[in-house]
Amino acid sequence: xxxxxxxxxxxxxxxxxxxxxxxxxxxxxxxxxxxxxxxxxxxxxxxxxxxxxxxxxxxxxxxxxxxxxxxxxxxxxxxxxxxxxxxxxxxxxxxxxxxxxxxxxxxxxxxxxxxxxxxxxxxxxxxxxxxxxxxxxxxxxxxxxxxxxxxxxxxxxxxxxxxxxxxxxxxxxxxxxxxxxxxxxxxxxxxxxxxxxxxxxxxxxxxxxxxxxxxxxxxxxxxxxxxxxxxxxxxxxxxxxxxxxxxxxxxxxxxxxxxxxxxxxxxxxxxxxxxxxxxxxxxxxxxxxxxxxxxxxxxxxxxxxxxxxxxxxxxxxxxxxxxxxxxxxxxxxxxxxxxxxxx
Amino acid sequence: xxxxxxxxxxxxxxxxxxxxxxxxxxxxxxxxxxxxxxxxxxxxxxxxxxxxxxxxxxxxxxxxxxxxxxxxxxxxxxxxxxxxxxxxxxxxxxxxxxxxxxxxxxxxxxxxxxxxxxxxxxxxxxxxxxxxxxxxxxxxxxxxxxxx
Numbered sequence: 001x002x003x004x005x006x007x008x009x010x011x012x013x014x015x016x017x018x019x020x021x022x023x024x025x026x027x028x029x030x031x032x033x034x035x036x037x038x039x040x041x042x043x044x045x046x047x048x049x050x051x052x053x054x055x056x057x058x059x060x061x062x063x064x065x066x067x068x069x070x071x072x073x074x075x076x077x078x079x080x081x082x083x084x085x086x087x088x089x090x091x092x093x094x095x096x097x098x099x100x101x102x103x104x105x106x107x108x109x110x111x112x113x114x115x116x117x118x119x120x121x122x123x124x125x126x127x128x129x130x131x132x133x134x135x136x137x138x139x140x141x142x143x144x145x146x147x148x149x150x151x152x153x154x155x156x157x158x159x160x161x162x163x164x165x166x167x168x169x170x171x172x173x174x175x176x177x178x179x180x181x182x183x184x185x186x187x188x189x190x191x192x193x194x195x196x197x198x199x200x201x202x203x204x205x206x207x208x209x210x211x212x213x214x215x216x217x218x219x220x221x222x223x224x225x226x227x228x229x230x231x232x233x234x235x236x237x238x239x240x241x242x243x244x245x246x247x248x249x250x251x252x253x254x255x256x257x258x259x260x261x262x263x264x265x266x267x268x269x270x271x272x273x274x275x276x277x278x279x280x281x282x283x284x285x286x287x288x289x290x291x292x293x294x295x296x297x298x299x300x301x302x303x304x305x306x307x308x309x310x311x312x313x314x315x316x317x318x319x320x321x322x323x324x325x326x327x328x329x330x331x332x333x334x335x336x337x338x339x340x341x342x343x
Numbered sequence: 344x345x346x347x348x349x350x351x352x353x354x355x356x357x358x359x360x361x362x363x364x365x366x367x368x369x370x371x372x373x374x375x376x377x378x379x380x381x382x383x384x385x386x387x388x389x390x391x392x393x394x395x396x397x398x399x400x401x402x403x404x405x406x407x408x409x410x411x412x413x414x415x416x417x418x419x420x421x422x423x424x425x426x427x428x429x430x431x432x433x434x435x436x437x438x439x440x441x442x443x444x445x446x447x448x449x450x451x452x453x454x455x456x457x458x459x460x461x462x463x464x465x466x467x468x469x470x471x472x473x474x475x476x477x478x479x480x481x482x483x484x485x486x487x488x489x490x491x
Binding site: 026321333336337 | 348349351352356367370378384425435437438443447452454456458483486487488489
């Protein structure tokens with residue numbers, strides 16, 4: 001009898017151990033799932049907001065479908081992304097927070113109609129006033145066009161000497177040819193001109209495929225470099241952009257959009273997480289900033305926020321509040337909370 | 344010795360058959376609750392950032408949705424307006440100021456932030472505390488989105 005109860009107890013302890021391990025793994029898996037859901041929601045909202053901030057349009061009221069000639073300015077995009085992410089995780093918006101968040105953004109691409117920007121780490125001399133530099137911040141690089149190279153007979157050739165840069169949505173093109181020491185330059189807004197003048201037959205599918213290929217290659221290169229820098233070995237980050245919508249529902253980049261990938265996120269829970277997000281949305285309208293004086297004080301607010309009978313003197317208009325602040329205008333705390341003019 | 348063995352057997356049986364399943368179930372349901380709360384927050388943010396206003400009905404909807412998941416949550420909704428000032432070196436510095444949203448139309452670029460704070464003590468937490476004296480701490484999370 002005693003032997004049997006010892007055997008029973010032994011197995012009971014063993015089973016209890018198994019149960020504990022299973023429970024622990026279950027809790028961990030659930031926690032990870034929840035944190036990654038939360039991170040992806042936060043990153044999606046941040047991407048969406050950042051893309052909205054990049055639109056530098058007048059009062060166009062265009063929908064996403066008609067975004068042919070929308071000007072996109074990458075100035076505030078990354079900052080806005082980081083601000084919203086910081087707010088989602090209850091972090092204060094300080095310069096330190098923003099710089100810390102740089103470490104998690106492995107890459108960001110802002111694809112616009114006629115080219116794309118890719119975020120790179122650059123030395124920011126403004127940070128150190130003694131000129132020593134040494135502080136690296138994430139900034140948008142140069143705009144890179146969607147270029148296809150052709151050879152002399154108008155065939156696509158990766159080593160060709162004729163370059164044509166295309167736009168994603170319109171038929172705008174820029175032609176560049178290097179023959180010896182001379183550079184031939186041409187441009188137009190119809191494909192038919194390109195066919196007639198240069199004997200190159202562009203196709204919409206090929207341009208989209210090339211643009212997606214260029215962005216994929218660049219983004220993966222940047223991700224690899226960044227992972228090397230942060231010793232994230234064995235990182236599974238790999239971004240693939242198809243040239244057309246795949247059966248599994250992956251979209252190609254065919255309109256202005258913003259892509260952000262994050263890796264090694266350790267502020268979002270006990271484990272390191274990764275997140276990817278693509279944004280591209282409807283524009284409503286963008287209103288100007290009015291710089292004015294009230295009781296001799298310089299203030300700024302958006303168009304339509306100032307009550308009609310307010311005792312103010314309007315000085316000038318700005319596109320962004322940063323410009324207004326640089327010119328010495330202060331935020332008008334009361335007016336800035338008012339609705340902008342509804343159209 | 345035989346007696347001690349019997350006691351151990353009874354205790355182990357009790358742990359395996361009663362305490363372990365209860366703990367497991369409580370912890371699992373708490374995890375599911377957290378995800379439901381997150382869904383409610385996402386729904387609320389999508390709605391108000393699309394409309395541009397936060398009405399009493401929206402807030403009621405959020406409060407009811409969050410609290411019907413089983414826990415006791417404190418929900419806080421804030422609206423932030425982006426402002427730019429100059430710092431001591433003359434560089435522009437961005438600040439977000441919390442402003443009232445009741446009865447106001449929000450603007451493109453404003454940020455709505457929802458914070459959910461688990462103020463209650465869920466069965467899982469109580470059980471873990473009673474049995475093991477482990478306190479998981481309060482769970483609190485936020486989500487913010489920009490008005491479109």
